[in-house]
Amino acid sequence: MSALAYYSFGSFAWLSLQAVPLAIWPTFIISLLTPDYQHANQIEQYFARSLGVSELTIGLLLVVLTGALPLTSLTDTPAEVVSPYQNAVVLISMFYHATSTFYDYARYNGTGQLGYLLGAIGSGAFAAFALWVMMFADSRGHISRRTGADKRTSGFPFKNAEADKRLKGKSL
Template structure:
């Protein structure tokens, strides 16, 4: 499994872990996040359940568009073909997790509710993993098999004078 697939499944698991309690027990979740115990009214229950269903849908979209789950038949897909939407979906979900981490930490610092800290920590870890996937987790088609160097690099603005000396090139 490549890094983008690992990120998409981890992100889906985190979103599912947040959404299942929102869908099944909206009163319990609202009581955890409020300073004094209050029962949620019908509007709060509706918004909590719709948020939970939205998080489940976001997780499933993330997994399906990142290419972690093959949506075509096996004869139509090749093992080396990456999803054309993988980078876009990882970027959008990384921005989502970063915004969610920032918001949860801001709420935690104002209210000292432990649920916000756990949310901030989980979202921050996924945002960092998503950023790593964007920077380093993409295709590895440009790595030289012989030397292990990246073929996309150039000598600009610095030249590799030691390599030029060994190859006998004039400076």
């Protein structure tokens, strides 16, 4: 499995871990978040269930649109088919996890509740993993058969001093 598939399924699991209790037991979750126990009204239950279903939908879209879950049989699809939406979906999910991290951390600083800190740590880990996938885990590299190096390297964000030494005396 590729790093993109690990990210997709891991993010789906994280979102499902948050979504299932919201969708099934909204009154229990709301009672955990209020300082004084109050029974949740109908609007709070609706919004909690809606958030749970939305998080499940985001997780499923992430898995399907990145190509981690093939929608056709494996015999019908060539081995190197890459979803055209994978970079966009990973970018959007990275922004979702990052904003969730900032929100949870701000709420943790305001309330001191451990649940917000755990949410910030989990979402922050997936935001960092998504950034890593965007930068380094592209499976469409062009590997040289002679040297084994990736032909698409540009030197950003790291400088290739060895290649610069070899090209210094040659004119293009």
